[in-house]
Amino acid sequence: MKFLLRRLGFFVLTLWAALTLNFFIPRMMPGSPLNALRARTHNKLSPAALQQMLTAYGFKPNQNWFVQYLDYLGNMLSGHWGISIGATLGTPVSKLIGQALPWTLGLVGVATILAFALGSLIGTVSAWRRGGKVDSILPSVFVVTSALPYFWVGLLLILVLSLWTGGLLPSDFNYDNSLQPSFTLPFIGSVLRHAILPAGTILITSIGGWILTMRNNMITTLAEDYVRMGRAKGLPNRQIMYGYAARNALLPNLSGFAMSLGFVISGSILVEYVFNYPGLGYLLYNAVQNTDYPLMQALFMLFTVAVLLAVLLCDFATAWLDPRARAKG
């Protein structure tokens, strides 16, 4: 219980730190958001509307900064994320995010979990068959793939599988624009076809890390006494491999999974940009291009919350699976 409380405390503290960074960065950096906003909305909006928007943004330069800060924290946590001041002028930020979120969750979420599961499995097998054919090539190959830049793999896939095949696989957007979103077969098929290349990019670049860490963990675990004991008892290989070794080797990987989510998010921004995939990463890119401060702030908070939630969940899972973690807390 103490362990869980500590982790919860860490969650709250990190969230606070991220939100605080998010608040102070624009205020410390050269170039005033206010001027950028004025320039952007020069002719489109009345001074009153501009004022209202600034208030929603939480930017009241004349007010005590501490009051501003408290207001900002309250707004962020209660979902009052303000109104977009970029290309999608006047749309509530929460609506924009609501539209983009499912696409990112579907694409990046599924690809990441797939990479983790597949990578751990391949790593387990590779360590088990130490010195076998698979194991002698695998590490080198995946050291290479895990060092490839996300966007380059994306560009390469577009070139080879989309352009050279005469558009066999689409390289743009999330579904065919001529279709109406609905739960029909053609629409779902179109969504899946559009997801193949971006998901493949994420899979290729992220699977290597899982294979290598899992392999290395497995090798260390296989030298443990309880594995030898299992062998001495004459347990079937399959049981020793999955039930004895892999179960324990997976534990450090699990916390690595949560930590790596930050990397995956970074990668997915580039992937979504390369494929014009209208998810959160693409939204962030557009927000940056249009100096859309409220949208940027809300997105950054969301990304942080996502990683933190994953870390928290993995902590809980570790505490549930590993008695040692419970005892240590």
Add this chain to the structure above:
Amino acid sequence: MTSLLVQPTGAAQAPTQTRRRGRGGILVAVLRNRKASIGLGIFVVFCLLAAVPQLFTSVRDPNKLAFTPSETPSGAHWLGTTALGQDIWAQLVYGTRQSLVIAVAAGLFATVLSVLIGVSAAYLGGVADDVLSLLTNVFLVIPTFPLIIILATYAGKGTLLVVLIVLVVTGWSYGANQLRAQALSLRNRDFLESARVRGERRSYIIVFEVLPTMTSLIVANFLGAALYSVLTAAGLQFLGLGDPNSISWGTMLYWSQNQQALQTGLPLWSIAPGACVALLGVAFALMNYAFDEISNPALRPVRRPRVRRVHS
């Protein structure tokens, strides 16, 4: 980028290894390891390109729009020309310097920062440790790339310095975490105890007793941080958040994407600089992994099937 997580699992064995091997041993070990020598080879070639680009191309001002645009590869232009009329090979050669400098400098400073914070956290213990490791964990978890994008936007389209600072600030935490764990495991070793009994100062113990035993982990951290910097800097420039007039691989990628190089039949314009980024990244990753193998014998490739017979 998850490759950053692929770092010593059995790092605890490192100190005994380095001590036994003595001077020059690491170099021999690197040269004997195939992964390490390939990585080192690529790295050395890039260093050459960065140091004397004049030797590899006759073009002197690679950003000048001096040639016929959109030419396919030929004897005069090995990789063709861009849609704007620059020689792609020349840009590639001259771009090496900035990409390499960013990688090495950011990797170096990030490593120094992680050594400072990680080792002092472990060695000081108590409240200082709590505060420092909390700081490390916070930085570890906050998604850095969105933060970098936002930082670079606010700081105005990044000059080299801005990109460097941003990379260092966001890149040190992973190493600090590892070094702290390693230093913690060293804390109660006899040779440190004896130094303490001798009455040495803390700073002396940290610099001359603790750090040398951690060399291999520190080098591994540098390689990891350099890999992270190469990829992140290129990504940042690709998105157009670097200086669009600078000469680097990331900037080339930005312009090629801007001009739709893939769709207009100039695939080399965007594939070639990307391949260079990938190659440099691979060089760092290979050296890193090889270092892991050298410091942890359990991970080395098994040549003979002897182990297998025992296992199955």
